Amino acid sequence: MSSHRIALCTWSDPAYVDPEPPLVAERLVARGYRADVVVWHEDVDWSAYDLVVIRSTWDYFERLEEFLAWVDRVDVESRIVNPPAVVRWNVHKGYLAELGAAGVAVLPMLVVPRGAVDVAERIAATGWEEVVVKPAVDGGARKTARGAATSPALVDHARQVVEHGDVVVQPYAPGIEDGEVSLFVFDGEVSHAVRKVPAQGDYRVQAHHGGAEHPHTASEAELATGRAALALAPAGVVYARVDLVEHEGVPTVMELELVEPDLFLRMDPDALDRYVDLVEAQLRPA
Missing domain, CATH: 3.30.1490.20 (ATP-grasp fold, A domain)
Structure with missing residues (x-):
């Protein structure tokens, strides 16, 4: 077994336990690594890990300063992805104005x-x-x-x-009623894509609001918008979800999810292995 240890960080809410981190950990263990699913705000010796991966820390916005301090601390004691500069840039939706000023299609704000x-x-x-x-x-x-x-x-x-x-x-943006497209980008390459469609009469695409999920084949225009948006991040983005909506005939960025996105690994039979490949690659020297 490899001496490398990997932490996959989640939250502590028992109302919804994210099923993805345990699946990733299981695959990593099968490849010979030591992988743990860890609640981000628990008392943990982060220096014991070679890599700390932010996954479903879905309460971070309720304790933002604590979370950002944790990201910085962990990156000193270990290595965290996505890197702190990306996390800090992405937690406040003001980054969308920066994308728009650079010519990326975003909704006015x-x-x-x-x-x-x-x-x-x-x-x-x-x-x-x-x-x-x-x-x-x-x-x-x-x-x-x-x-x-x-x-x-x-x-x-x-x-x-x-x-x-x-x-x-x-x-x-009325286009949301036809669905929001999510591109899942691992180390600069699109792994898979999903179209999330709101319930009839709603505009919120999340499953807990009644939204439905469908596999999607990304268009060249969607890929181009996604690449242009991610190119403006302040540091290297390891994993990303780019949420797009059709607006005035153009794929338009709704959000860049670079902190703790649901990666919809369930929607593509090879996505889990591609993500595990990505995590494994972060252990290798650049």
Whole structure:
């Protein structure tokens, strides 16, 4: 057995135990490595690991400063992927404005800073009729709301969210009703792709909101957008999920998921082995 030890980091919520890290660990053990599934915020000697892989740390946005400090600490004691510079860049949705400024197709966006008192005026000034409001640091569409820009309920929701952090406002993209495409990129190569379709009458594509998942063959335009977006990351991206929606005839970035994306390994028969190959490759000298 190899002396290399690998930690695959998850969260501690018993309501949903991510099935992917144990499967990855099992394959790594079969290849002769020592692999553990570890809760990221537990008392762990991270220096005992040669590689620490962020997987389903799906509570990080509720304890962001603790999480970022943990990422930095682990990268000193071991090696963490994705690297800290990528994680810090990706946790706040403001990176989307950077992509747009560089010419990548993204939805227009307004960032309302935490504590702003003129939320209604800022949203109205965009001129967008229907908008989506979400925290700038969040996951799983937990506090996302959609409605008319002048809707009292939507503005009230934005006011509540902005008390706790920055808020992102974007025009509603009707293309989401046909599905959101996710490209899964391992070390610069697309491993597989999925189309996530919301339930009838909804716009949220996540399974816990009733969304359905279908295998997808990425178009050249989708691949080009994904590559252009990832090229702007501040450091080397080991794994990525690029979420795209068709908007005004163009594949448009909704999110880059570079911290703890669900990788949908279940949707492609070879994806698990490709991901294990990726993890194994991180143990080799560059």
